[in-house]
Amino acid sequence: HQHDWEHEIFIVKGEGIITNGKEEHHVKAGNFLYVPPNEPHGYKALSDTFEFLCIIPAKKEAIPEEEWA
Structure with a gap:
């Protein structure tokens, strides 16, 4: 999937793969991504x-x- 906005991801626990459809990145607890x-x-x-x-x-x-008040 994809969105019109950026986001940051912080891995809290475990291990996984994050992909952008072209590359895969192995991530684990403590890693962060943009x-x-x-x-x-x-x-x-x-x-x-x-x-x-x-x-x-x-x-x-x-x-x-009203949420800024």
């Missing part, structure tokens, strides 16, 4: 548990005004 906007990407677990945080930055204009 996925540019519109970059195809996918994930594959190589361990029983593969946990990661996906962080998507939000621009101020994307958040309703």
